[in-house]
Structures are given as structure tokens and as C-alpha cells.
Amino acid sequence: MPENVISFANGTVVWIVAFFVMGVVIFQALKFMSIAKQAAPDAGLTPAEVSRAIRTGFISSLGPSFGIAIVIVSLIALLGPPITMMRIGIIGSAATETAAAHIGAKAFGVELGGAGFNEKAFATVVWTMCLGGMGWLLVTFLFTKSLGKAEKAIRRKNPKAVASISLAAMLGAFGYLASEQMLKGLGFFFAGIASLGIMIVCMTIADKKNISWLREWSLGISMVCGMIVGTMVVALT
Numbered sequence: 424m425p426e427n428v429i430s431f432a433n434g435t436v437v438w439i440v441a442f443f444v445m446g447v448v449i450f451q452a453l454k455f456m457s458i459a460k461q462a463a464p465d466a467g468l469t470p471a472e473v474s475r476a477i478r479t480g481f482i483s484s485l486g487p488s489f490g491i492a493i494v495i496v497s498l499i500a501l502l503g504p505p506i507t508m509m510r511i512g513i514i515g516s517a518a519t520e521t522a523a524a525h526i527g528a529k530a531f532g533v534e535l536g537g538a539g540f541n542e543k544a545f546a547t548v549v550w551t552m553c554l555g556g557m558g559w560l561l562v563t564f565l566f567t568k569s570l571g572k573a574e575k576a577i578r579r580k581n582p583k584a585v586a587s588i589s590l591a592a593m594l595g596a597f598g599y600l601a602s603e604q605m606l607k608g609l610g611f612f613f614a615g616i617a618s619l620g621i622m623i624v625c626m627t628i629a630d631k632k633n634i635s636w637l638r639e640w641s642l643g644i645s646m647v648c649g650m651i652v653g654t655m656v657v658a659l660t
Contacts, residue, residue: 431542432503441505445512491517493643501536506549514556518642525600527551609660614653621645
């Protein structure tokens with residue numbers, strides 16, 4: 424990323440906004456924890472059980488966090504620490520934010536972090552990520568109850584419809600992004616094939632053995648393996 428964009432991405436104003444957003448997220452987490460503790464006696468839970476549940480939840484969150492961290496490293500290099508912290512802190516999906524960043528750069532007419540990636544391109548990427556994630560938050564806030572009723576009605580008529588539509592949308596978006604990169608050369612092609620294969624293996628094992636942490640780590644593992652394979656192919660050709 425050009426030096427002027429790095430300076431812009433790490434500016435004081437960007438850090439202030441990022442810390443404000445993360446402050447809201449932390450406040451929400453603490454507030455929910457407080458409400459859960461207050462409701463625990465009504466659910467028949469003792470203080471010891473509540474403490475054990477909190478401790479278990481904290482430990483369980485470490486695996487997914489490390490899995491996301493692998494992808495965060497690449498996002499930091501492309502977007503800077505404050506924007507990466509803010510977006511991953513809100514949405515929590517490194518894959519979604521990576522896709523949004525590439526879509527934003529493509530809409531501006533440049534490659535993410537490549538030649539021509541200036542301050543305006545960076546702003547376009549950030550707007551794409553924020554507006555793309557804002558839809559989820561607004562819809563959740565405004566329509567959660569009514570959408571829940573609609574989903575039950577759809578499931579009664581066709582239980583597989585909702586899952587099929589969501590899966591098709593995700594496959595289309597990520598398939599487009601992956602295939603576009605794979606056409607750039609042998610290294611990119613084999614990196615994509617290797618990543619796909621490793622992802623399938625990881626998810627198959629996770630489903631059969633019910634390994635929740637492997638589901639979260641699968642993206643990072645497949646990316647690292649894909650990069651290794653791509654590098655080897657380039658070195659050998």
C-alpha cells in the first residue's frame with residue numbers, strides 16, 4: 424500500500440472512530456454479561472455455574488479468534504490496523520470483510536493495495552465494508568421479529584428454501600472472487616485448488632467429528648496451505 428495511503432489509514436481521526444466503535448462493542452458485551460448474571464437465579468443457575476459458564480465461553484472463543492487472526496494479518500497490511508480492528512470487531516467475519524474490501528477496490532477500478540490504490544480508493548473500500556455490514560445491523564434491529572415469523576412460514580412450506588438461497592448467494596460471491604484470481608497464472612490456480620481441497624477436508628472432518636474450532640480455523644488453514652502450494656508451484660515453474 425502506498426505511503427500516503429498508509430499515513431491516511433493510520434490517521435488520528437480513523438483511530439478515534441475505530442476506538443469509539445470498539446467501545447460500543449465492549450459495552451454491549453459487558454451489558455449482556457451483567458443481564459445474564461441477573462437472570463441466572465431465575466434460570467436455576469448458581470454463581471459457581473455462572474462463573475464456570477463464563478470461563479468456558481472465554482476459553483472456547485480463543486480458537487476462533489486465532490483462526491480469524493491469520494486473516495487479520497493480511498487485512499492489516501492492506502487497510503491498516505484501525506479499520507481492520509473496527510470491521511472485524513463489529514462483524515466478526517474475516518472472510519466477509521475481505522470480500523467486501525476486494526469488491527470496493529474493484530468498484531473503484533484498482534486492485535486492493537495495488538497500483539493506483541490511493542486515498543479515494545481506500546475511502547471507497549471502507550464505505551463498501553461499512554455499508555455492506557450496516558445492512559445486517561439495520562435489518563436485525565428493525566425486522567428480527569417479523570423475519571422470524573416469515574422464516575417459520577417459509578420453512579413450513581419448503582424447509583430447504585432459506586438454506587439453499589443463502590448458500591447460492593455465498594457460493595456465487597466467493598466463486599466469482601476466487602475464479603478471477605485463479606485465472607492470473609499457474610501459481611494462483613493451484614493455490615485456489617489447494618485452498619478449496621483443504622477447506623473441504625477441514626469442514627468434512629469438523630462435521631463428522633463435531634470439532635467446532637476446526638470450522639473456525641478452516642479458512643485460515645486453507646489460506647496458508649494455498650499460499651504454500653502457490654509459492655511452490657511458482658518456484659518450480
